[in-house]
Amino acid sequence: MATMRFREALREAMIEEMERDERVFLMGEEVGHYQGAYKVSEGMLEKFGPKRVIDTPIAEGGFAGIGVGAAMVGLRPIVEFMTWNFSAVAFDQILNNAAKVRQMSGGQFDCPIVFRGPNASARQVGSQHSHAMEHFYATVPGLKVVAPAFPGDAKGLLKAAVRDDNPVLVMESETMYALKGEVPDGEHVVELGKAQIVRHGTDVTLAAYSRATHVALDAAAALEKEGISAEVVDLRSLRPLDENTLVASVERTHRMVVVHEGWPYGGVGAEVADRVQRLAFDALDAPILRVATLDVPMPYSSKLEQACMPQPDRVVAAVKRLLVRGRA
Amino acid sequence: MPADSNIAHVATEQSTPAPQTLGASASPAATPGAAPGAELEHLAHLYREMLLIRRIEEESARAYAEGKIGGFLHLYIGQEAVGVGSIAALRPDDYVITTYRDHGIALAKGMSPRALMAELFGKATGCSHGLGGSMHMFDKEHHMLGGYGIVGGHIPLAAGVAFASKYRGDGRVTLCLFGEGAVSIGGFHEGLSLAALWKLPIVFICENNEYSMGTPLSRSMSVEDVSLKALGYGMDRDRFFADDVLEVEQRIGEAVKRAREQSLPTLVEVRTYRFRGHSMSDPAKYRTQAELEEHKKRDPLHRARALLVEKGYGEPRLDGIEKSVEAEVADAIKFADESPEPTLADLEPTTYKGPFAY
Numbered sequence: 001m002a003t004m005r006f007r008e009a010l011r012e013a014m015i016e017e018m019e020r021d022e023r024v025f026l027m028g029e030e031v032g033h034y035q036g037a038y039k040v041s042e043g044m045l046e047k048f049g050p051k052r053v054i055d056t057p058i059a060e061g062g063f064a065g066i067g068v069g070a071a072m073v074g075l076r077p078i079v080e081f082m083t084w085n086f087s088a089v090a091f092d093q094i095l096n097n098a099a100k101v102r103q104m105s106g107g108q109f110d111c112p113i114v115f116r117g118p119n120a121s122a123r124q125v126g127s128q129h130s131h132a133m134e135h136f137y138a139t140v141p142g143l144k145v146v147a148p149a150f151p152g153d154a155k156g157l158l159k160a161a162v163r164d165d166n167p168v169l170v171m172e173s174e175t176m177y178a179l180k181g182e183v184p185d186g187e188h189v190v191e192l193g194k195a196q197i198v199r200h201g202t203d204v205t206l207a208a209y210s211r212a213t214h215v216a217l218d219a220a221a222a223l224e225k226e227g228i229s230a231e232v233v234d235l236r237s238l239r240p241l242d243e244n245t246l247v248a249s250v251e252r253t254h255r256m257v258v259v260h261e262g263w264p265y266g267g268v269g270a271e272v273a274d275r276v277q278r279l280a281f282d283a284l285d286a287p288i289l290r291v292a293t294l295d296v297p298m299p300y301s302s303k304l305e306q307a308c309m310p311q312p313d314r315v316v317a318a319v320k321r322l323l324v325r326g327r328a
Numbered sequence: 329m330p331a332d333s334n335i336a337h338v339a340t341e342q343s344t345p346a347p348q349t350l351g352a353s354a355s356p357a358a359t360p361g362a363a364p365g366a367e368l369e370h371l372a373h374l375y376r377e378m379l380l381i382r383r384i385e386e387e388s389a390r391a392y393a394e395g396k397i398g399g400f401l402h403l404y405i406g407q408e409a410v411g412v413g414s415i416a417a418l419r420p421d422d423y424v425i426t427t428y429r430d431h432g433i434a435l436a437k438g439m440s441p442r443a444l445m446a447e448l449f450g451k452a453t454g455c456s457h458g459l460g461g462s463m464h465m466f467d468k469e470h471h472m473l474g475g476y477g478i479v480g481g482h483i484p485l486a487a488g489v490a491f492a493s494k495y496r497g498d499g500r501v502t503l504c505l506f507g508e509g510a511v512s513i514g515g516f517h518e519g520l521s522l523a524a525l526w527k528l529p530i531v532f533i534c535e536n537n538e539y540s541m542g543t544p545l546s547r548s549m550s551v552e553d554v555s556l557k558a559l560g561y562g563m564d565r566d567r568f569f570a571d572d573v574l575e576v577e578q579r580i581g582e583a584v585k586r587a588r589e590q591s592l593p594t595l596v597e598v599r600t601y602r603f604r605g606h607s608m609s610d611p612a613k614y615r616t617q618a619e620l621e622e623h624k625k626r627d628p629l630h631r632a633r634a635l636l637v638e639k640g641y642g643e644p645r646l647d648g649i650e651k652s653v654e655a656e657v658a659d660a661i662k663f664a665d666e667s668p669e670p671t672l673a674d675l676e677p678t679t680y681k682g683p684f685a686y
Binding site for chain 1: 362424425454455456457458459460464466467468473474475477478481482483485486488489490491492495496507514515518519521522525562675677678679680681682683684685686
């Protein structure tokens with residue numbers, strides 16, 4: 001078991017998959033000569049050369065489309081967005097081409113492509129650079145979306161994403177790239193669609209993913225001091241979503257709070273709440289609550305930004321509402 | 329029979345002068361040492377393909393009026409020489425990708441009229457099992473990479489296909505067709521920019537039919553010569569009228585050669601005209617009947633047929649072609665009519681490869 005940073009785990013996944021399969025290549029802005037805007041691809045140009053580590057101009061719609069076209073005829077591209085915010089100008093390629101080409105061709109063409117990059121808030125980067133884009137993409141049939149919270153899962157999920165025959169979107173976090181964690185030695189592939197319980201508890205289930213998993217863990221630690229036992233389910237995969245793990249957890253704890261970045265209107269939290277209340281209605285002792293980013297564009301001010309983002313104290317407050325009052 | 333297809337009856341009277349020679353330079357069928365008559369047979373083959381497209385389109389319009397085809401239906405009538413001539417310049421393993429006006433392109437690339445008509449009828453035997461429809465004609469076996477419904481969205485895709493050919497060194501060329509209406513959108517510029525930057529083996533063909541839906545070129549672009557856009561990307565360009573299918577084949581052939589031998593892209597503006605509205609709901613009131621009639625005098629089918637007659641191909645053989653096309657079209661319609669519809673069970677397996685991701 002090696003300890004490595006989140007960015008190193010992603011890099012190791014890409015290197016291993018590129019060594020394993022000639023059809024895999026990395027494309028994106030500053031991935032090569034610059035060594036990656038966040039140094040995820042550091043050293044990869046030197047290792048694989050410019051044929052397989054390809055610097056692109058600032059043209060997300062163009063190079064996302066190039067990736068989709070290449071995937072349709074048999075290559076397996078990894079397309080890096082410098083941040084998922086910029087995927088908004090490539091939305092048409094992901095929504096209309098990557099997600100739909102299999103169905104609109106009657107199953108003749110596949111699109112084995114990975115789109116990856118940092119997602120959601122960074123630090124004071126303002127309203128246009130702080131979007132949690134997974135909520136837009138996870139609604140689209142034809143796509144798969146994963147959002148790891150730990151280096152080991154980052155590596156394992158990215159490797160699984162590269163090997164998947166469908167478009168897989170990997171949501172990372174700028175604020176987690178330096179996070180250290182254990183990564184199993186040898187071939188480490190994490191199956192898409194499997195959540196994991198990262199802290200066991202009995203009183204409430206906190207469902208989260210990506211950076212919000214750490215917020216939930218902090219909240220669980222704070223709740224423990226007050227004698228409240230919280231279970232934390234790290235979703236890891238948003239589409240497919242692991243209903244079984246969520247339902248099994250709620251059947252033990254009878255309460256749930258979903259924690260994620262991004263706005264509260266619709267989105268992954270609403271989806272989780274809908275499924276759990278449908279599938280485990282009798283197990284619930286209280287409504288499912290969500291702790292999300294406040295329903296405004298992200299402000300620049302550090303204090304306001306922190307106030308908008310999900311924080312452990314808001315999670316704690318939500319749990320207490322459920323436990324103390326038994327209702328929302 | 330609808331008016332557009334009265335070729336056999338009016339061809340000898342039509343006013344477009346036939347060229348003095350068969351094409352400006354050698355077509356693929358006219359290799360040195362080819363048997364005499366090979367060129368004529370080749371033209372007859374192209375004429376047959378164009379006629380098949382026209383008759384399929386006319387019957388599609390009829391079926392649409394009968395309610396057998398739903399949604400949008402964008403007909404290729406008038407533009408047949410572009411698709412047929414261009415694809416004639418390709419190898420069978422070359423790739424073709426196009427916009428939503430895709431029936432003629434798919435047929436020219438080798439799709440069977442049965443698979444095409446069944447797709448229009450929304451049947452399980454259609455090329456895309458009735459899940460794609462008029463705008464999404466895909467045929468993997470013939471390397472037809474589909475028609476796409478978002479204007480310009482497929483242009484970066486096409487560059488990606490050419491990128492894959494260069495990556496693998498497979499020697500294949502990608503042909504990407506679109507209308508002049510796509511030239512204003514970002515996908516066009518990003519696709520051309522990257523194709524030029526990375527020297528991709530691709531031919532971009534702008535089928536300039538003068539109207540982007542109901543808006544004439546003069547009201548949609550500051551510079552009406554689309555081919556000039558290539559200059560900004562340092563890309564080779566060409567521009568000509570699609571009256572003569574052999575000229576289309578020859579001129580596109582030069583661009584294909586450049587792509588195959590030098591891995592360089594070309595932007596070709598082929599000037600053409602659609603004889604029908606943008607789609608079935610469009611009565612085309614933005615243009616005059618006189619303008620339409622002028623363009624119909626330059627019908628590439630008439631021209632090809634007149635040339636065949638002049639070169640002695642003979643009415644009996646032309647009659648044979650026309651009869652066989654009629655039989656093929658009738659067979660396609662019968663097949664589509666009698667085919668089963670897709671079922672709900674077809675949806676999940678075509679959305680994801682492997683288990684459905686929910």
